[in-house]
Amino acid sequence: MRTCHTVHELRATLKTERLKNKSIVFVPTMGNLHDGHMSLIRRATKEGDIVVSSIFVNPMQFGENEDIERYPRTLAEDQTLLLENGCHYLFAPDALEMYPDGKRSQTQIEVSDISNILCGASRPGHFVGVSTVVTKLFNIVQPDVAIFGSKDFQQLKVIENMVRDLSANIKIIGEEIARAEDGLALSSRNGYLTPEERVIAPSVYQSLLNAKEQILSREKTFEEISEEAQKKLEASGLTRDYFEIRSQHTLKKPTKKEKDLVILVAAYLGKARLIDNLCITLN
Ligand code: PAF
Numbered sequence: 024m025r026t027c028h029t030v031h032e033l034r035a036t037l038k039t040e041r042l043k044n045k046s047i048v049f050v051p052t053m054g055n056l057h058d059g060h061m062s063l064i065r066r067a068t069k070e071g072d073i074v075v076s077s078i079f080v081n082p083m084q085f086g087e088n089e090d091i092e093r094y095p096r097t098l099a100e101d102q103t104l105l106l107e108n109g110c111h112y113l114f115a116p117d118a119l120e121m122y123p124d125g126k127r128s129q130t131q132i133e134v135s136d137i138s139n140i141l142c143g144a145s146r147p148g149h150f151v152g153v154s155t156v157v158t159k160l161f162n163i164v165q166p167d168v169a170i171f172g173s174k175d176f177q178q179l180k181v182i183e184n185m186v187r188d189l190s191a192n193i194k195i196i197g198e199e200i201a202r203a204e205d206g207l208a209l210s211s212r213n214g215y216l217t218p219e220e221r222v223i224a225p226s227v228y229q230s231l232l233n234a235k236e237q238i239l240s241r242e243k244t245f246e247e248i249s250e251e252a253q254k255k256l257e258a259s260g261l262t263r264d265y266f267e268i269r270s271q272h273t274l275k276k277p278t279k280k281e282k283d284l285v286i287l288v289a290a291y292l293g294k295a296r297l298i299d300n301l302c303i304t305l306n
Contacts (some may be wrong), residue, residue, distance in 0.1 A: 025113070037164065040073050042069075047073045048075070048166060048168045049076055049161075050063045054079075054096060055101070059172055063170045063198050064110050067110075075113075078101055083151070084153045085144055110288050129157050132189075134150065134184050136178055141274065142298065143179075143288060145264050151197045154182070158189075161193060167193065177287070200299070203225075206225045208298075212297065220260075232301070234252050234266075234286045252288070264291060266286075283303075284303045
């Protein structure tokens with residue numbers, strides 16, 4: 024696997040692959056890779072010829088009160104994992120390479136409506152940072168296919184909408200959530216949990232499973248189900264952010280006829296903000 028640190032080097036390298044008519048599959052990440060990321064890389068090897076990943080801890084998607092310096096950086100370990108799982112090229116730029124004039128004077132991409140609800144409401148500006156950096160990475164890598172984890176369900180929808188709205192010729196794939204044996208969705212942020220918090224954390228997934236059962240039994244309103252779930256999470260020691268039942272397609276409150284639902288949860292546990300989701304189709 025070759026690591027490129029500059030846009031120029033990566034473009035020149037990928038040009039030779041494109042001249043050989045190779046298709047390019049891209050997996051953008053912020054590093055500190057775990058088995059969840061590796062499931063994306065393994066999927067990428069099945070979707071095309073050349074697998075490109077990126078590691079960039081994007082300052083534009085962190086809020087003023089979110090400590091970007093604390094975000095774990097583990098490049099050497101990440102490179103080993105990527106190589107072992109079939110990645111061909113890694114793009115690992117620094118902030119100056121991505122934002123030569125600083126992030127404040129950077130042109131921004133904002134995907135309307137969907138960027139300001141749910142996680143976007145709790146983390147103002149977050150999705151503008153994500154859409155902007157992903158657009159830049161897409162322009163640098165020019166992939167045929169790009170793969171994102173479904174744990175960040177709203178991020179996946181933001182990117183799908185962005186690609187549609189900007190007529191980008193990229194197929195977006197959402198890969199299934201990778202979970203630990205006890206159900207906790209794999210995330211770099213799980214590393215912030217103390218051993219005691221790690222024992223509590225699977226209650227987030229449990230709350231989704233309970234809500235799914237309650238939706239299917241149709242005995243309670245969505246509001247009642249959500250409120251009950253948040254109270255239970257609080258009783259387990261988590262602090263509420265949101266627990267919502269939404270349309271899988273728009274992330275808006277579902278109409279009475281809506282069949283494709285998604286249950287989305289975000290809650291704080293110690294220093295970690297945990298998010299998870301579960302899709303459900305009614306018949
Ligand atoms: O999901 C992530 O790791 C990041 O939000 C992404 C898509 C790599 C953009 O920085």
